[in-house]
Amino acid sequence: MSSALNLSHEPVTKIASGKLTMWAFLASELMFFSGFFGAFIVLRNSNYEVFKAGSEQLSWVLALVNTFILIGSSLTMALAIYHLERQNTKLFRAFMGLSILGGFGFLIVKYFEYSAKYHHHLFPGQEEHTIFFSFYFLMTGFHAMHVIGGMIPMAYMLFRSYGKGGYPYPVKVETLGLYWHFVDLMWIFIFPALYLIFP
Amino acid sequence: MSTSTLQHGSAAEHGHDHEHGHHHDLPWYRKYVFSTDHKVISKQFMLSSLFFLFVGGAFALFIRWQLAYPGQAIPIIGDILPASWATNGVISPEFYAQLLTMHGSIMIFFVIIPFAVGMFGNFCIPLMIGTDDMALPKLNMWSFWLVPPAGLIMMAGFFTETGYAAAGWTSYPPLSAQTGLAKFTISGQTLWTISVFLVGFSSIMGAVNYVATVLNKRAKGMKLFDMPLTVWALFITAIIITLGTPVLAAGLAMLFMDNFLHTSFFLPDNLVTNSKYFGGGQPILFQHVFWFYSHPAVYIMILPLMGIVSDVMATFSRKPIYGYKAMVFAIAGIAFLGFIVWGHHMFQSGMNPLLGTTFMLSTIVIAVPSSIKVFNWLGTLWRGNIQFSSAMLNALAFVSMFIIGGLSGVFMASAPVDIYIHDTYFIVAHIHYVLFGGSLFGIFAGIYYWYPKMFGKMLNETWGRRHFFWTFVTFNLTFFPMHILGIGGHMRRIYDPNVYDFLKGLGGINETVTIGAIALGFSQLILVGNILWSMKWGKKAPRNPWKANTLEWAAPEHPGHGNFDMDITVYRGPYEFGVEGRQDDYWPQWEKGASVTVHHHTIAVADDTKTFGAH
Ligand code: HEM
Ligand SMILES: [Cu+2]
Numbered sequence A: 001m002s003s004a005l006n007l008s009h010e011p012v013t014k015i016a017s018g019k020l021t022m023w024a025f026l027a028s029e030l031m032f033f034s035g036f037f038g039a040f041i042v043l044r045n046s047n048y049e050v051f052k053a054g055s056e057q058l059s060w061v062l063a064l065v066n067t068f069i070l071i072g073s074s075l076t077m078a079l080a081i082y083h084l085e086r087q088n089t090k091l092f093r094a095f096m097g098l099s100i101l102g103g104f105g106f107l108i109v110k111y112f113e114y115s116a117k118y119h120h121h122l123f124p125g126q127e128e129h130t131i132f133f134s135f136y137f138l139m140t141g142f143h144a145m146h147v148i149g150g151m152i153p154m155a156y157m158l159f160r161s162y163g164k165g166g167y168p169y170p171v172k173v174e175t176l177g178l179y180w181h182f183v184d185l186m187w188i189f190i191f192p193a194l195y196l197i198f199p
Numbered sequence B: 001m002s003t004s005t006l007q008h009g010s011a012a013e014h015g016h017d018h019e020h021g022h023h024h025d026l027p028w029y030r031k032y033v034f035s036t037d038h039k040v041i042s043k044q045f046m047l048s049s050l051f052f053l054f055v056g057g058a059f060a061l062f063i064r065w066q067l068a069y070p071g072q073a074i075p076i077i078g079d080i081l082p083a084s085w086a087t088n089g090v091i092s093p094e095f096y097a098q099l100l101t102m103h104g105s106i107m108i109f110f111v112i113i114p115f116a117v118g119m120f121g122n123f124c125i126p127l128m129i130g131t132d133d134m135a136l137p138k139l140n141m142w143s144f145w146l147v148p149p150a151g152l153i154m155m156a157g158f159f160t161e162t163g164y165a166a167a168g169w170t171s172y173p174p175l176s177a178q179t180g181l182a183k184f185t186i187s188g189q190t191l192w193t194i195s196v197f198l199v200g201f202s203s204i205m206g207a208v209n210y211v212a213t214v215l216n217k218r219a220k221g222m223k224l225f226d227m228p229l230t231v232w233a234l235f236i237t238a239i240i241i242t243l244g245t246p247v248l249a250a251g252l253a254m255l256f257m258d259n260f261l262h263t264s265f266f267l268p269d270n271l272v273t274n275s276k277y278f279g280g281g282q283p284i285l286f287q288h289v290f291w292f293y294s295h296p297a298v299y300i301m302i303l304p305l306m307g308i309v310s311d312v313m314a315t316f317s318r319k320p321i322y323g324y325k326a327m328v329f330a331i332a333g334i335a336f337l338g339f340i341v342w343g344h345h346m347f348q349s350g351m352n353p354l355l356g357t358t359f360m361l362s363t364i365v366i367a368v369p370s371s372i373k374v375f376n377w378l379g380t381l382w383r384g385n386i387q388f389s390s391a392m393l394n395a396l397a398f399v400s401m402f403i404i405g406g407l408s409g410v411f412m413a414s415a416p417v418d419i420y421i422h423d424t425y426f427i428v429a430h431i432h433y434v435l436f437g438g439s440l441f442g443i444f445a446g447i448y449y450w451y452p453k454m455f456g457k458m459l460n461e462t463w464g465r466r467h468f469f470w471t472f473v474t475f476n477l478t479f480f481p482m483h484i485l486g487i488g489g490h491m492r493r494i495y496d497p498n499v500y501d502f503l504k505g506l507g508g509i510n511e512t513v514t515i516g517a518i519a520l521g522f523s524q525l526i527l528v529g530n531i532l533w534s535m536k537w538g539k540k541a542p543r544n545p546w547k548a549n550t551l552e553w554a555a556p557e558h559p560g561h562g563n564f565d566m567d568i569t570v571y572r573g574p575y576e577f578g579v580e581g582r583q584d585d586y587w588p589q590w591e592k593g594a595s596v597t598v599h600h601h602t603i604a605v606a607d608d609t610k611t612f613g614a615h
Helices: A017-046 A048-056 A060-085 A089-119 A131-160 A170-196 B002-021 B028-033 B038-068 B093-128 B137-145 B147-159 B188-216 B229-261 B283-317 B324-338 B353-381 B390-413 B415-421 B425-455 B461-487 B501-537 B607-612
Strands: B594-598 B601-605
Touching: A017 A048, A017 A131, A017 A170, A017 B188, A017 B229, A017 B283, A048 A131, A048 A170, A060 A089, A060 A170, A089 A131, A131 A170, A131 B229, B038 B093, B038 B137, B038 B147, B038 B425, B038 B501, B093 B137, B093 B147, B093 B188, B093 B229, B093 B283, B093 B425, B137 B147, B137 B188, B147 B188, B188 B229, B229 B283, B229 B324, B283 B324, B283 B353, B283 B390, B283 B425, B324 B353, B353 B390, B353 B415, B390 B415, B390 B425, B390 B461, B425 B461, B425 B501, B461 B501
Parallel strands: none
Antiparallel strands: B594 B601
């Protein structure tokens, strides 16, 4: 009906609607994590010693490894977009696959970290648990959920790219890429806050 | 890169158009249930909000009965209430706390916000900016379909050991965090937290879509300052939702962990409880996080209606809105200031008094843009050719009730006064003057105004006016006396006023309020009756029944998927009423024609004189 009319025109801002929506959503996500960071700052100030003891119990080496994995995965994501836009399906698959692998790698390292915490009785409800570890699980937990949330559509895109003509929507990959970089960026904030800043 | 992006973007849109072409073949559940048409989604929001309006209203009547007749059995239905609610028809104190919580939570999260943002946002934005649908119709559909499950989850509190959540709609810890239950126990409070998190997510999904739609999909020729105030208000509201709601979500996530996993973000050291936890948290922290969202949220609940009322008033005064740009900037100003006043809810919380002073000042400053809006509405009415349609009557009620609610707000905003009236019925009076007197009357105005375009039929005017009259009278009967109760010291959220000697003299007022509330509740049946009756037997609506200027009235009588049957190009702003040199007293945005502006007056001119345009 509307195809004959002038209603569905080019986006006024020249930015694809999906991308614009993603930017707005990322603003929202930023506020979500800001809520955690705000609470973190307040309670850190009133529980200095506990936070110090807590962050000394974390393994910054593992977290550093994870940081590189995520940054690498962001890079391969950008390369995947680059190659999809040039219709190079093979390289798109390769780099998308690597990005997903990066996500898995991150989660595996997290798994080892978490299970170490469990053995040291640091989970909520266990004896050694402190308010610092409440924040640890809150922030890394929600971050990990965001990683998983990104990997699902990435896997779907990779899967679709094996169909006829490869994956047809570079804009969607670019939009997802924005999200993936954001998840990376949040880690860049969480990492020093929990692991590096010894009071 | 960007060219290829754009090409693919338009290819994708093309596929979308293709879908439109075949929309007749859609199975019924895609047309009426999982529809991506913004108008259908709008009606779905309307239906669910109306449903919850009656659920929340029924809860309120239970509360009122107990306050007016403490300890007396509820008539008629008292005997059939479940044992966990009432014994011998008298509701229990535990259930009373649950009622309060559920009433507030349902009204705010499942009635006012979905009405104001979900229903009107969906209906008005695409039509008023002259486009076929939202930027991302599928996302829009999901933003609705999170609401019913969220509602069910909240109501499922009934089946838990402790019943519904009972810590108030504000859910302050320690009460809400420390339930005394074992780890991993699902309680009403747990479900409440999940439910509010979900509706919040639904709001965000809707809001980001609105932002993209307003920015990207405006009709040819429509500049931002050609948008009707309804669209402006919804746009700015969407920004508040985008930035505010996630902060509540963060707080809820922490509350959920405290409640469900026994962390202690909000539980201080040495709190005496019967379960093990580790302390170190701060209860006031939750209040900060909660009000950082929930004060902006009160503007989420009123700004859209301010926009709607502006449009209704301009149309039925047959005058341009007074100070259009000032109105836009006032909305933006309120939205911005709304983020820096949250502490006025916490004067009594133990917060640093210096902070209290800061918040007192910022709060009082909000009265400035609010007053700008009120004066501009009065300016719009001034010497207008006023038509008292049902929509207009509700809009007028909105303005006058908002003045009362806003003024009581200024009382409470000054910390010394608030120390006396905090947590009394004065607050309850305030919130109902702004939320019922303001928001809900605004919602009614919007329903009366756009019903013809929504359903293709006219609402019955006579019954519309009766509904307005009864609502207005009983509303004031119900809520005005609450100011007096509050000044008299009647606390909020108490189960039985008779146990306090100093409240004994207020029993008569409590009874009056309850009688008013029952009448108010039943008056709303008129609206529902009218909506249903008119859907079938109403007069067929013409294309532009109110002779209004905005683009939705360019659409067919009962627009289908895709909205418009003609090209839309915008030639002028939304409020050109009474233009000199024209036969009609209105001048729709989509009608071709040239004009010049002389001293803020628009004068229509023949097209060929356009080159002489002067200022
Ligand atoms: C002129 C503007 C307004 C001012 C100055 C104002 C001020 C205040 C203050 C100071 C309080 C806290 C009182 C206390 O708890 O002691 C309050 C409570 C409240 N206000 Fe307003 N308000 C204004 C407008 C609104 C509007 C427009 C709405 C909603 C549409 C609203 C909804 C509420 C609600 C729901 C509460 C009670 C929250 C609770 O449950 O504790 N207010 N207001
Ligand atoms: Cu407030």
